[in-house]
Amino acid sequence: MTTAxxxxxxxxxxxxxxxxxxxxxxxxxxxxxxVARTPIAANVLGSLAVDGVFDFPKTAGTGSGIAAGANCYxxxxxxxxxxxxxxxxxxxxxxxxxxxxxxxxxxxxxxSQ
Numbered sequence: 001m002t003t004a005x006x007x008x009x010x011x012x013x014x015x016x017x018x019x020x021x022x023x024x025x026x027x028x029x030x031x032x033x034x035v036a037r038t039p040i041a042a043n044v045l046g047s048l049a050v051d052g053v054f055d056f057p058k059t060a061g062t063g064s065g066i067a068a069g070a071n072c073y074x075x076x077x078x079x080x081x082x083x084x085x086x087x088x089x090x091x092x093x094x095x096x097x098x099x100x101x102x103x104x105x106x107x108x109x110x111x112s113q
Contacts, residue, residue, distance in 0.1 A: 011051040026074055033074055033093050055106040056081040066100040066107045081107050
């Protein structure tokens with residue numbers, strides 16, 4: 001019988017991009033969201049954080065506030081976090097850990113997928 005073999009704690013995962021990735025870039029792999037902690041050159045092994053708390057960009061304006069504890073999703077097309085999954089088009093990032101007002105341009109999110 002095959003059993004699972006421990007590899008690592010899972011706070012970061014290996015990632016080799018096809019093109020350069022900037023530090024802080026949000027990378028979507030299927031339903032998995034990761035954040036590049038450092039720049040990663042094309043075709044070079046790097047890592048993505050899949051655990052931790054990050055400030056993600058959000059749209060500012062009337063009705064764009066996000067309550068603490070709200071599920072947050074990454075909108076790839078707009079490159080912002082929001083509370084609307086848009087029927088699965090946006091991928092779950094995690095939960096906000098600090099309320100963001102309508103005028104805030106970022107929201108603090110704990111990655112959890």
